[in-house]
Amino acid sequence: MASRVGSLTPFLVMELMERALEMESRGQSVVHLEIGEPDQQAPPDVRRVAAQVLENERSRYTDSRGLLALREAIADDCERRSGARPDPANILVTSGTSPAMLLVFSLLLEPGVEVIVPEPFYACYPNFVRYCGGVVVPVVTHASEGFAVDPDEVKARITPRTRAIVLASPANPTGAVQTPEVMNSLAQLGPPLVSDEIYHGLVYDGREATSALSLDSESFVLDGFSKRYAMTGYRLGWLVAPDWAREPLRVMQQNFFISASDVAQRAGMAALQSGAAALEGVRARYESHRDLMVKGLRELGFGIPSQPAGAFYVLAEAGDFGEDSLALAHALLEKAGVAVAPGIDFGSSAEGMLRFSYAVSRSSIEEALARLGPVLPELARKVGSARKGDA
Ligand SMILES: Cc1ncc(COP(=O)(O)O)c(C=O)c1O
Structure with missing residues (x-):
């Protein structure tokens, strides 16, 4: 092994x-x-579309980047939620946020490089980083401070080997939402932000999460249907990448996954069309x-x-x-x-x-x-x- x-x-x-x-x-x-x-x-329309596709249609491989109509719907959804509309050509539809993470870390990491990760962290991040040869550099956040990330602490840990700063806001497991100022400072530090936005939309007390899409075109944004639309079992997510990264990511997707599930992608379109209202x-x-x-x-x-x-x-x-x-x-x-x-x-x-x-x-x-x-x-x-x- x-x-x-x-x-x-x-x-x-x-x-x-x-x-x-x-x-x-x-x-x-x-x-x-x-x-x-x-x-x-999952929302009724999602289940209806999935059942209808399974029953009546031949399900196929799709464009490795995802169905164009879905990528356009995702771009519209990003714009609605963050004010910034990514080019659908920079969106890659994946079988969940998890494969998107594997692709991004595979793209960015090689043995000996470092990735800064606020702690407590989603348990899988360090494993993705290690698997791709990287070293996790944790930045500990504290319950007494609402698990706020201190950009100065992150900055102090940047070295010539730093390849990315990983952030989820809202976060698993803390539920912490970082302020726009913190997000903006992190995006300015140099290494690309890998922003896991899977919990966007699930924010309380009148607050809103800041999307890295609105901050820096060099960020990688990971997102998906699992949490907002209760679609964990459909396995559907996406990533938005900077211009330079879209071709190598596409080649990896073609080779490793071919495409995300056709059925799930069609159900995902229904989620964005009607689930958003719910x-x-x-x-x-x-x-x-x-x-x-x-x-x-x-x-x-x-x-x-x-x-x-x-x-x-x-x-x-x-x-x-x-x-x-x-x-x-x-x-x-x-x-x-x-x-x-x-x-x-x-x-x-x-x-x-x-x-x-x-x-x-x-x-x-x-x-x-x-x-x-x-x-x-x-x-x-x-x-x-x-x-x-x-x-
Ligand atoms: C922060 C975070 N990112 C990603 C995932 C995985 O999401 P997906 O179902 O899209 O692979 C989870 C699942 O718990 C999560 O909490």
Whole structure:
């Protein structure tokens, strides 16, 4: 086996989910807050178009860059949301944001180069970087500062080997939304921004996320249908690349993937045509779930110094209930039947934290909070006595 594969680390939250599924198969009930996946159906038109294409049409390979009509619809959608319309020739439609990441990092990285990544980070970023021979240079952000990225700290870590600055705003796992000023400063630092905008549109408190499209034409923007349109299983995303990158990316896509799924692309067009109108309802639903989750977790004693403003996650300080986040997540699953993601998945600075997804129904959130209530005091007592013992 190639050493680049050996360097990949497992996604621990999947381990939790697999254990939860095992418990459910034995008849135990589990509330799933561990996975970053909307619990709702994709919009009706999306499902209708997908069914109609499957039923009546011969599905084919498409242009490797994606159907032109879809790329035009994506360009219009980008313009609606960010004010900047990318040239459809610079858009590449992919089988999700994840393959887009693989293409961009394959394009930019070679052994020994560096990529700056704010931490806590989406667990897969370091693996993509390492797989492509790069070295992750983390910039730790703090719960007490709302996980704001400090452009001066990023600047201090730039070296001649830096090939990219990766940023997600809103972010997984923190839900943090960076200000336009921070985004603008990061775009001015020199290395290209790889801006993961998969949670754009899911922003609360009257705020908006800033798209790198409106900042710098040398940025790479990754986006997709999974989160906004609850289309995780369709596997559809895209990237917007600078002019110089579009041909090499196209060649990689032709060779490695041929094209994204024809069926999914047609369904994606329906999402942009009619699903966009429903987005405000989706956003408002998540905002009210965020409020419920944050309030409930604070009442239970979790530390949430500032309210996350986007995506659908709360990354809460949980050290008073267990300092080892993986062991704590397992304990909550076994004792309370609540599955959550361990902070350690998102970088060592997130150890002692747990990530709760609120892309579930209100009743699931209420049930999870009710189940956690009775088991936390005992866990807190154990941590308290261990700390006294240490002292
Ligand atoms: C920040 C971030 N980027 C990308 C992805 C993957 O998205 P896709 O389903 O489009 O591959 C996720 C999924 O959780 C994510 O949280």
